[in-house]
Amino acid sequence: MAKTILEVKDLKINFKTYAGLVHAVRGVNFDLKEGETLAIVGESGSGKSVTSNALMKLIPQPPGIYASGQILFNGRDLVPLSDKEMSKVRGNDIAMIFQDPMTSLNPTMKVGRQITEVILQHKKVSKADAKKRAIELLTQVGIPFPEKRYNQYPHEFSGGMRQRVVIAIALAADPKLLIADEPTTALDVTIQAQILELMKEIQKNSKTSIIFITHDLGVVANVADRVAVMYAGQIVEYGTVDDIFYNPKHPYTWGLLGSMPDLDNDADELLRTIPGSPPDLIHPPRGDAFAARNEYAMAIDYEQEPPMFQVSDTHFAKTWLLHPDAPKIPLPAAVAKRIEGYLAKGAQAND
């Protein structure tokens, strides 16, 4: 059994705004084993980025507030640490890959220095060794002519190449945990595939654990071991990739699976979307936050928040539909069909 590297317990993050207190993350629990890849999926605004930034304590305070919870990294709680103590963790133990490579590099600093800076910050090595290591990293992430590229500025790189640089920076100090917040969203499709390929390679060649944030379930099937589905600041379903793809239990997960774009759709089959919009996080609704958009909602959904029901050893879902007394709702046929098509395609992509 692999060692648990990260354990998040009842994490709550609020933001103070003029309109009121935004409950962006409302009690998130999950854990991550060494070498494991966890995907966090969910619609825009569901709190994926806030959760991942919170893990590195990158939430600006104010307006952010760590309202409750623990972030146990190798058993040590990060929440009470000072900024100074955190700076020894950031980049060193936990590293992050940001969404938009066009803006996440400093435009007026040479790429090489942006990499060596991390190495020199966290490792006791000479400048020359740091440079050697940086060039190794550039090679590793697939950048041709690394010696020449080392001395160039970000604007001399294409988007895909910049994201490779960002990945090299993230890997620079051999982090134990890598958080990738939608690392491919800002790139065009062919480049996305290349970056994913690179991520998979990293995953294979190192014992680094990865948290992979995305709203593209197609990517999930490809890279993740486990999946956490987020909705309105909470994890609503949690399980292995197989659990989520073959046996999804939460109606929101059904909605996400059903709304995956599928190129070989029948022409008469419309792209399904989840009706309605996410709830107001300043005044979260009573009961199940998803109730208003849930076609299978029951009376209790508007009254009481559902607990996490355990489906199997690895699989949990937060919906009253799993209560022993609830009516048994079969997986909607359209969703089942989508899943089939999707898994077939995923298998092809893996070959």
Added chain:
Amino acid sequence: MINYILKRLMYILIALFVIVTVTFFLMRLAPGSPFASERNFPPQIEEKLNETYGLNNPWYIQYKDYLIDTASFNFGESMKYKARSTNDMISESFPVSLTLGIEAMLLAIGFGVLAGVIAALYHNKFPDYLATTIAVLGISVPSFILAGLMQYFFAYKLGLFPVSGWKGFNYSILPALAIAFSHAGFIAKLTRSSMLEQNHSEYVKMARAKGLGKWTIVFRHTLRNALLPVITYLGPLTAGVVTGSFIIENIFAIPGLGKHFVQSITNRDYTVIMGTTVFYSIILLFAILIVDILYTFIDPRIKLKGAKK
């Protein structure tokens, strides 16, 4: 780079030509003559003077003479002060103005950047409010009012500085401050907003995610990017300091070029007007060129190409 600079030099020549021409015709249009203030001039003498200085020639001859004189930097003698050539006047008074101008620019940039950085680092806290208030005051109070107030309080009441004149470093502090204050305010606001903008950018977040300390991030990452707009302002700043000196040198009775320039206009001292105008134009045009070149050293994204205007 060389191509670019040659091209820019050509533009400067064209600009100078336009400036010389416009000044020439504006001088003709303005009523009065260099000798108008000498009341009891016998008409014969005035006639003689006009002839000596070529003022009786048709305008196109005068224009041609001016162009030739200007091109050879021979601006002739002052029409007002006997036996003083324009070039002498410039070379005597320019060092004074240059000292004052450089002092004012250093003050404006130094205080401006410092106040802006502090305001941004303590965003929405007391130091921010204090710096912003002073900056807004500086921008809105005209330099001549500030000059008068400072003369009254610091020189007359408290006796900390001399009221006017130019006999040493002590004499330069108040006028330099008067010129610099509003520019410092402007630069402070510019630096502050630019720093705040950079602080919200992804690369600063990334720098934090790398585990760099707060101050390392400011000095290594944010400041350089935040100062780019300030560099752009150096051109207008030079122009502002020059025009500011026209007023301030008069108020503080400083024997600088600005004072001569203003006086030459009141006196219709054509040769001096022409000389100082051309001189100022050259300085300003070159200041802008230097700023553009400086920019490329600080921002690697900007490459000077011959094609760029």
